[in-house]
Amino acid sequence: MTRATGQAPKISLRDVGKQFTVRPSKDQPEGTTLTALEGITLDVAAGEFITLVGPSGSGKTTLLDLLAGLTRPDTGQVLVDGKEVTGPGRDRAVVFQQYALFPWRTAAANVAFGLEGPGSDGRRLSRKERTDKARHYLELVGLSGFEDRYPHELSGGMKQRVAIARSLAYEPDVLLMDEPFAALDAQTREQLQEELLRIWRSTGKTIIFITHGIDEAVYLGQRVAVLSSRPGRLKQIVDIDLGERSGDGDVRSDAVFVEHRHQVWSLLHDEVRKAQEAGHAKIRPDGSAPDEAPQLSKGQLSKGRAA
Amino acid sequence: MTAPTLTKDAAAPAAPAARAADAGRTAQPAGARHLPSLVRSSARRAGRGIWASGAILLFLLLWELGPTYLASPSTRVFLPPLHEVLRALGSLLAKGQLQNHLAASLTRSASGFGIAVVSAVALGLLVAWYRSLDRFLNPLLEVFRNTAALALLPVFTLLLGIGETSKISIVAYAAFFPVLLNTIAGVRTVDPLLIRAARSLGLSNFRLFQKVILPSAVPTIFTGIRMAGTSSILVLIAAEMVGAKAGLGYLIVNSQMSFLIPDMYAGILTVSLLGLLVNYLLVAVERHFSRWRTAVGSQSN
Numbered sequence: 001m002t003r004a005t006g007q008a009p010k011i012s013l014r015d016v017g018k019q020f021t022v023r024p025s026k027d028q029p030e031g032t033t034l035t036a037l038e039g040i041t042l043d044v045a046a047g048e049f050i051t052l053v054g055p056s057g058s059g060k061t062t063l064l065d066l067l068a069g070l071t072r073p074d075t076g077q078v079l080v081d082g083k084e085v086t087g088p089g090r091d092r093a094v095v096f097q098q099y100a101l102f103p104w105r106t107a108a109a110n111v112a113f114g115l116e117g118p119g120s121d122g123r124r125l126s127r128k129e130r131t132d133k134a135r136h137y138l139e140l141v142g143l144s145g146f147e148d149r150y151p152h153e154l155s156g157g158m159k160q161r162v163a164i165a166r167s168l169a170y171e172p173d174v175l176l177m178d179e180p181f182a183a184l185d186a187q188t189r190e191q192l193q194e195e196l197l198r199i200w201r202s203t204g205k206t207i208i209f210i211t212h213g214i215d216e217a218v219y220l221g222q223r224v225a226v227l228s229s230r231p232g233r234l235k236q237i238v239d240i241d242l243g244e245r246s247g248d249g250d251v252r253s254d255a256v257f258v259e260h261r262h263q264v265w266s267l268l269h270d271e272v273r274k275a276q277e278a279g280h281a282k283i284r285p286d287g288s289a290p291d292e293a294p295q296l297s298k299g300q301l302s303k304g305r306a307a
Numbered sequence: 308m309t310a311p312t313l314t315k316d317a318a319a320p321a322a323p324a325a326r327a328a329d330a331g332r333t334a335q336p337a338g339a340r341h342l343p344s345l346v347r348s349s350a351r352r353a354g355r356g357i358w359a360s361g362a363i364l365l366f367l368l369l370w371e372l373g374p375t376y377l378a379s380p381s382t383r384v385f386l387p388p389l390h391e392v393l394r395a396l397g398s399l400l401a402k403g404q405l406q407n408h409l410a411a412s413l414t415r416s417a418s419g420f421g422i423a424v425v426s427a428v429a430l431g432l433l434v435a436w437y438r439s440l441d442r443f444l445n446p447l448l449e450v451f452r453n454t455a456a457l458a459l460l461p462v463f464t465l466l467l468g469i470g471e472t473s474k475i476s477i478v479a480y481a482a483f484f485p486v487l488l489n490t491i492a493g494v495r496t497v498d499p500l501l502i503r504a505a506r507s508l509g510l511s512n513f514r515l516f517q518k519v520i521l522p523s524a525v526p527t528i529f530t531g532i533r534m535a536g537t538s539s540i541l542v543l544i545a546a547e548m549v550g551a552k553a554g555l556g557y558l559i560v561n562s563q564m565s566f567l568i569p570d571m572y573a574g575i576l577t578v579s580l581l582g583l584l585v586n587y588l589l590v591a592v593e594r595h596f597s598r599w600r601t602a603v604g605s606q607s608n
Contacts, residue, residue, distance in 0.1 A: 068507050088509040100504035104522045104599040114508050116518070150599050170508075 008082055009043035010206045011067065011174065016040040016076035017231075018062050035231035036062045040076070042225060042234060044208065046173070047201055051209045051217040053268055054227030055275035060210045063232070064178050067208060070092045080174065090114075093167035097179040099159040101151040107162045108134040108147035114170035137165040141201065157188035164196070168203065177209045181216065214268060215252060218260045226267045229275035236267055279307060312405060328525075361502050387569050395569035396576060404558075405577065411553040412543060413583075419478025420539045424532055425482045431490025431528075436516075448487070456481035460549060469550040481542040482535035489531025493524030504564065509561055526597035533589040555581070 016038040036059035044050050049284055054060050065071045066078050069088040078085040080092065093114075101110050111134040115125050123135070140146060141161040160180055167175060181189040193216065200207055211217050217224045224238045240260050242251055251257055378386060399405040434441045456477055463480075468475035497520050503590040505519045547556025555578050562570035 070503065070506060088507050090509055092507075094504070094507040096500060096504060098500055100498075102501060102519065102522070104525075113505075113518070117510075117514060171333070186444045 010046040011044040012079040013042045014077045016073045047204045048205045050223045051221030052225045053217045055229045055272040058227040061233030092174045093172040095177040095180045099163045104124040111165045111169050137169045141165045174206045229271045388420040391569045392572040394574035408558045408571045415474045416543045418477040423482035427486035433488045435491045435494035454486045474546045478539045482539040484532040485534035493527030497523045529593040536589045
């Protein structure tokens with residue numbers, strides 16, 4: 001809220017809640033409802049980089065789906081530019097953890113995917129304009145010369161770069177990123193974090209970045225929003241101020257960074273413990289959660305933790 | 308199958324030795340240094356070629372010599388050596404008979420196959436997209452799929468006569484199900500994440516189908532088409548054997564009944580060559596459309 005003074009927020013969540021109906025199972029023949037999110041209120045200013053952390057099953061991905069317009073909230077409102085989100089739109093782009101590249105398209109064709117069909121002004125881009133744009137955005141993510149490679153010929157880090165280029169190519173205002181670097185090795189991840197900050201500074205996009213890495217959240221975000229365990233509520237928002245980060249210094253071992261990191265860690269720690277005790281796991285796309293069945297209790301859990 | 312690995316193993320220790328020898332003679336021009344390895348690789352390729360065609364050559368040799376030296380004279384009549392069959396094939400070609408039969412068979416199988424592919428892909432897409440249609444049609448489709456096409460041949464003949472219609476229909480029937488089932492499977496197995504990604508880009512249902520579901524299902528559909536190609540020829544030959552006035556199946560049966568045994572074998576040989584050719588073409592098309600799905604194995608190099 002503090003940052004939005006003077007101008008309207010880019011994204012505004014007003015008391016947003018989302019429930020899923022759990023399909024009847026052997027253990028629960030009735031079928032129950034599962035509250036994934038409850039009473040989320042959050043404003044994000046234009047050009048802001050906000051990260052979202054929360055324990056497993058706290059509804060991070062659900063929140064992102066709501067912002068993307070892939071699902072609708074049961075209560076409250078999701079506003080972008082003051083208008084309610086009713087479906088997916090070209091003002092928002094999603095970057096997924098598993099890249100979600102189209103394997104039958106080359107890197108350039110993947111980037112051009114969002115450029116096909118009528119644009120926001122109703123005009124169609126010519127083939128040449130599309131390839132030029134694809135080339136430009138591949139260059140922006142550092143993949144010049146890889147235009148004609150198929151996804152199976154690229155490493156994980158390169159695939160995610162292509163996915164980011166594809167999201168940027170149709171020039172959305174908002175980037176929604178769902179644990180985009182979680183599947184990458186530590187070095188590639190750091191490299192891509194660096195690049196993402198560079199792209200953010202040069203393009204001025206509003207970025208909502210979901211992660212389960214505290215370091216990543218503190219390193220990237222101007223603010224870190226901590227979600228509680230299920231049902232997901234906004235526990236606290238931590239303002240991050242790491243000063244100017246233009247140098248090549250090791251920001252992560254800075255005293256300020258460590259302090260912020262510890263603050264987020266403490267907030268998250270209780271929630272992670274609560275989530276573990278309740279045995280929460282990822283909510284599946286169909287709205288069911290494997291942990292909601294009562295049978296799957298202590299015995300199973302301790303086995304899982306021991307492994 | 309063990310021989311190629313054996314030759315590879317034998318060549319492997321030789322290579323470092325040769326490289327060490329080259330390193331000793333640094334004055335040697337660069338071109339000459341590549342020569343031994345070039346010769347070796349082409350020799351290996353030739354060896355592999357001979358090994359791969361060995362079984363075929365042996366079989367043809369047995370066909371040529373077996374009837375003359377091993378079989379009794381009465382058997383020889385029913386199993387003429389290869390050169391007699393080839394001579395019969397040559398004269399059938401010279402008289403233009405073989406071309407006529409081939410053309411008749413090809414027209415029938417191509418029309419039946421074409422009808423089957425178009426209708427099966429269309430129905431498959433609908434069935435895969437609309438769950439309720441699937442639940443409604445699936446039991447019936449299962450019944451038809453498990454009814455051998457040849458068992459229905461008398462029905463087709465009774466209802467549609469012995470003309471072209473009945474033959475094209477039965478080919479279409481036989482080719483229909485492999486394409487249908489693979490189309491359904493192909494659409495069903497589209498990665499849901501890709502659909503999510505496309506939806507997040509705001510694609511309409513139609514665009515989603517055209518740009519994500521269809522391309523992703525194409526390799527699976529082509530596997531079905533290849534299977535359909537094989538079965539359409541099989542069923543056609545059988546249909547032509549039962550009642551026809553032209554076609555390769557007719558040629559085979561008619562030659563047998565007229566006691567033109569070499570002609571019969573010439574017909575059989577043509578059928579197998581045609582089958583090979585059709586399969587080869589369909590595999591090439593399938594490979595062209597699934598380039599992006601190249602095996603994970605090629606990645607590790």
